[in-house]
Structures are given as structure tokens and as C-alpha cells.
Amino acid sequence: MVNARLAHDDYARGAVALARDLLGRRLVRVLETGDRLCGIIVETEAYLGVRDRAAHSFGGRRTPRNESMYGPPGQAYVYFTYGMHHCMNVVCGRAGEPVAVLLRALEPTEGLERMRVNRASARRRSAIADTDLCSGPARLCQAIGLDRAFDGVDLTTDPRIFIEPSPTPAAARGRVRRSPRVGIGSSGEWSSKPLRFFFDSNAHVSGK
């Protein structure tokens, strides 16, 4: 099967189920040149929608910035933050429910050299380690070249980006662990809910 990718129905599920299910699957970015920048998803976070105080859509908040959270399952929600970073989510709520899964880290598998170029800063002398290439929500976007131009794109049809359906072999993964989400400050009980999912013992997971 060529260009196999997850379809609409694969994304239309609860955020918790999808967050766990995306672990081990490959995110593929196809450049204009045809080059592929790929990585295995090793860390995600579920954002549950209007009742989730840590979500951008908490309380039904709907603005130009987070409009794509209200889109159909399989759509990307890419936002800009801290004046310099982009982060990517996969929308999974049905019929206008602003629910999504944040992609927090990848284990890069293709196009590492290009990722290194994309991630390089002016100062740095030495090459960036493989484990620092995509180990964070903003890092992975920078590595594979995602910005606001990708906000709202359809992952089930866009030739530039999609997620492959076949999971990588279990042997290449690890045990799935959960923890509270990162960087959401004090959002009451929502700060401590275990909505972050990641492979234990994977060096590409952020923050360790």
C-alpha cells in the first residue's frame, strides 16, 4: 500500500484513546523536494475540550487562534507560542467538540540531517544530538518544518503531512507510561490528571 495513512475514522475517538494509540506510529512530513522527514511518535498529551481547564478550548473559548480545534477529526491544530515556538495537535473531537492530542516528541527515523539543519541555531558549534532533535513539542515542529501555515490542514489528505497506520514493532517501543501534562501551570485538578502518555525508557521523550 502506497502512502498509507490514518483516515478520518481513525482520528474520531476519545483524546485519551487516541493519545495512547498514536504512540508507536510514524509521523511523516513530505517536503517540496520529495524528501521525507519522519519520526515515531513517542510522547503525547490529551486535551479534553471545554471541561478541561488546561485546554485552549476550555469553557468553549473559540478564537481565530484555536478555531481549528473545532474542526473535524484528523485536522491539525498548530499554534504559535512564547513569541517563537510552534506546537502541533491532532484534532479528534466530533461535531464541533474542541478536543485534541498534542504531539510532544518523536524518535526521528528519516531525514535526520535535514532536521539538524532546521534545528540549528546561529551560535551552536557542535551538531545536535539525535535525542535533542524532536524531543519536545516545539522542537519537533522546528525539526520537520511546521508552522502556522499548517494550522487546519487535513492529515487524511494533505500530501505534505500524515500519520502512517501501521505501528512500529512492539519490540522497538517500550512500556507505555502516563504522567501529568507538562507546562500547564495551575489549572486545579486538571494539572494533575495523568493525560500525558509516553514510552518508558525511550531517550527521545522530552524532559529526561
Add this chain to the structure above:
DNA sequence: ATGACGATTTACT
């Protein structure tokens, strides 16, 4: 018009 802040990362002490 203004001000505070952010689902982060990097560099520096």
C-alpha cells in the same frame, strides 16, 4: 491602545 501571558527552549551563572 495597552498590558499580561504563554500546552517552550536555550543559554548562562
Add this chain to the structure above:
DNA sequence: GTAAATCGTCATA
């Protein structure tokens, strides 16, 4: 460990 970087977005006026 702490702080700077850096600016679009949103709430308030």
C-alpha cells in the same frame, strides 16, 4: 538552577 528570548493573541479599557 535561573533567566532571557520574543511576539501573537486576548482581555480590558
